[in-house]
Amino acid sequence: MSLTRFTITAVRNLQTVSLTPSPRINILSGDNGSGKTSVLEAIHLLGLARSFRSTRLLPVIQYEQAACTIHGQVQLADGRMSNLGVSRDRQGEFIIRIDGQNARSAAQLAETLPLQLINPDSFRLLEGAPKIRRQFLDWGVFHVEPGFLPAWQRLQKALRQRNSWLRHGTLDRASQAAWDRELCLASEEIDSYRRAYIKALKPIFERTLNELVELEGLTLSYYRGWDKERELNTVLANSLSRDQQLGHTQAGPQRADLRLRLGAHNAAEILSRGQQKLVVCALRIAQGHLVNQAKQGQCIYLVDDLPSELDEQHRRALCRLLEDLHCQVFITCVDHELLREGWRTDTPVAMFHVEHGGITQTHDHQE
Ligand SMILES: Nc1ncnc2c1ncn2[C@@H]1O[C@H](COP(=O)(O)OP(=O)(O)O)[C@@H](O)[C@H]1O
Ligand SMILES: [Mg+2]
Incomplete structure (x- = not known):
């Protein structure tokens, strides 16, 4: 399963952005403070209805905005599409929508969108x-x-x-x-x-x-x-x-x-x-690997700040293991040169540049 498209509205410093990621490797690069981690945070919100950065969601909502919203279209393991939406306003009101229906709990989201986070913490x-x-x-x-x-x-x-x-x-x-x-x-x-x-x-x-x-x-x-x-x-x-x-x-x-x-x-x-x-x-x-073996299909990896604390040899070994999982992966880094090379030629790699909360795709996985 993978996210085929998602839209982020009023999360941290991010402008309203719509992304069409690669089903496999996605690299987000940009300077410190540009908004890379916020993109991962938004995907995390879509999968778990909570942030990995703060226990409260208020700081996630963009200054002077009433609510933050993330929509995502997910291709499930059996090929079907599912539409997810998560919205949270300043009063604490939460709305979770799955295929047009209000969902009862975040467990239902988690079941649709299994996420794995690897970050400096x-x-x-x-x-x-x-x-x-x-x-x-x-x-x-x-x-x-x-x-x-x-x-x-x-x-x-x-x-x-x-x-x-x-x-x-x-x-x-x-x-x-x-x-x-x-x-x-x-x-x-x-x-x-x-x-x-x-x-x-x-x-x-x-x-x-x-x-x-x-x-x-x-x-x-x-x-x-x-x-x-x-x-x-x-x-x-x-x-x-x-x-x-x-x-x-x-x-x-x-x-x-x-x-x-x-x-x-x-x-x-x-x-x-x-x-x-x-x-x-x-x-x-x-x-x-165990999720892949089970019937629910694959999970999505959010890898924040990959190069930090890893030398080149270990970074490459980790990228190879992520690639071999055949999962969708979102990796952030400051310098995209560190992650540009080394992928197998048949692996679809998409690259995005993040700057002042705006995101431009610099390399399309279909090219
Ligand atoms: N609620 C908010 N509204 C607007 N901007 C915010 C909010 N919370 C944090 N920011 C800003 O958003 C930026 C994004 O940071 P972050 O996603 O961590 O960047 P990166 O991971 O690229 O270093 C930071 O510059 C931060 O000051
Ligand atoms: Mg960051």
């Missing part, structure tokens, strides 16, 4: 809190396992119920026990999806990483959020008084994590920024 996947790695993991599981979302919603409901019971004790013990059973069932289901996903991801990740950089002894492992030797209901029973003290449930899939280690050490404490970035790229590219 990507190293946080290794260094940051477990939540970031759980989001990474669950993105993958969500896109390949249709049972995941309902199970995850059941878990959230049961967990809210249990946490409220821990704090206020509103239900009698027997009624709460029924909720705990539901919690454990949803947890087992989520754990089995995540485990199967990591099992499939691992070999692809290792192969991809090998093509990018030599990091002998790097291992990826999955922690399910509670002791692997014991049943969750036993763990919950044993930690009840501590949970009551804290007012929330400590063990369970809401505590899952991915662990990247180099020998005995946490990889984030040993690797350079550049190496961390390559590890994250390998993880994200491996996810793309």
Whole structure:
């Protein structure tokens, strides 16, 4: 699947622009502050109804404009076209439209437009809190396992119920026990999806990483959020008084994590920024291969500021891996010369120049 056309209105400094990107490689170049990241941000908004730059959307809306809007036409894996629209005004009103209908949630958008972001903050996947790695993991599981979302919603409901019971004790013990059973069932289901996903991801990740950089002894492992030797209901029973003290449930899939280690050490404490970035790229590219294998089709890669922290050899290796994914890719850089050469002759590469919020296409992929 790919974006065949999109229009951006009142996002950051961007003029109202309509682009007809290449289904494969798109390079956006321009000076700092010209608006390159804002283009990726707009595509991200179209796919997830949120920004990757700020938690609030207000700063995304152009100064003195009432609302920002992004429209996109997507060619789905089966060849059908789908029209997406996302609009957000200053009062916080959100409108998500899919094929002329108002959509209920951003999950529907995400399903239509799976996005992968690689940007200068990507190293946080290794260094940051477990939540970031759980989001990474669950993105993958969500896109390949249709049972995941309902199970995850059941878990959230049961967990809210249990946490409220821990704090206020509103239900009698027997009624709460029924909720705990539901919690454990949803947890087992989520754990089995995540485990199967990591099992499939691992070999692809290792192969991809090998093509990018030599990091002998790097291992990826999955922690399910509670002791692997014991049943969750036993763990919950044993930690009840501590949970009551804290007012929330400590063990369970809401505590899952991915662990990247180099020998005995946490990889984030040993690797350079550049190496961390390559590890994250390998993880994200491996996810793309799994999405390609699943029926939903391919995802779109947003790669912001590609050359930063990568030398030429690694930049080329990364471009080759992105090219081999056969996905649509949007790459930004200051100097387009760095990315002009090296693509296979049959790969359609489109180049765009961004200047003061205006975008001109300098090389058409159909030329
Ligand atoms: N809400 C806004 N309205 C208008 N301009 C904005 C807004 N938010 C940011 N900008 C400006 O938009 C420009 C775009 O920045 P950015 O997309 O990050 O550029 P690049 O990635 O090319 O360096 C910046 O110069 C910034 O000052
Ligand atoms: Mg930028």
